[in-house]
Amino acid sequence: QVQLVESGGGLVQAGGSLRLSCAASGSIFNINDMGWYRQSPGKRREFVATTTSGGSTNYVDSVQGRFTISRDNAKNTVSLQMNSLKPEDTAVYYCWSAINGMNYWGKGTLVNVSS
Numbered sequence: 146q147v148q149l150v151e152s153g154g155g156l157v158q159a160g161g162s163l164r165l166s167c168a169a170s171g172s173i174f175n176i177n178d179m180g181w182y183r184q185s186p187g188k189r190r191e192f193v194a195t196t197t198s199g200g201s202t203n204y205v206d207s208v209q210g211r212f213t214i215s216r217d218n219a220k221n222t223v224s225l226q227m228n229s230l231k232p233e234d235t236a237v238y239y240c241w242s243a244i245n246g247m248n249y250w251g252k253g254t255l256v257n258v259s260s
Contacts, residue, residue, distance in 0.1 A: 147171035147249050149240045154254030161258075162228045167240030167251055169221040177243040179216050179223040183236035183256075190239065194225060208234075230258045 153165040169176060180195030194204045194214040202214050211230075216223040223240065235258045240251035 147173060147244050147247075149242060149249050149251035151238065151240045151251040151254040154238060154256045156257045156259065157230055159230060159232055159258055159260050161230050162226070163230065163256060165225040165227065165238055165240075165254060165256070167223050167242075169242055169244060169249070172245075173221060174245050176218070176221060179240070179242040181214065181223075181225045181238055182241055183234075183238045184253075185233075185236040193238070195241075196223065227256070230256075232258050232260045234258050 148170050149167055151165060151167045153163060155163060157163050178195050178197050181193040182190050183193050184190040192205055193208060194212055196202045196214045196216050198218060211228050213226040235256060237253040237255050239253045242249050
């Protein structure tokens with residue numbers, strides 16, 4: 146059984162920073178891509194950023210230059226450093242990973258950016 150557990154969400158003022166972390170645990174044989182998605186009220190879940198096991202990264206245009214995704218393959222963790230946060234970044238952020246050939250999701254952590 147595989148689990149993804151996020152941490153690090155919270156309330157922050159516009160222009161501030163937060164760091165999200167996600168740890169994968171359980172019967173893990175292979176982890177490919179890891180990443181983050183988010184969902185705002187009334188909207189569909191959207192892609193934010195991903196990173197491959199080799200360290201390549203990809204970002205949605207709206208966070209490019211403000212967010213940085215990183216991973217620690219030895220610890221099976223992925224993080225998202227979020228700087229210059231904007232009210233439109235407010236959402237529940239979900240950790241995602243392709244593990245053992247299957248997709249897994251965390252339960253989400255709320256990021257609330259006040260103006």
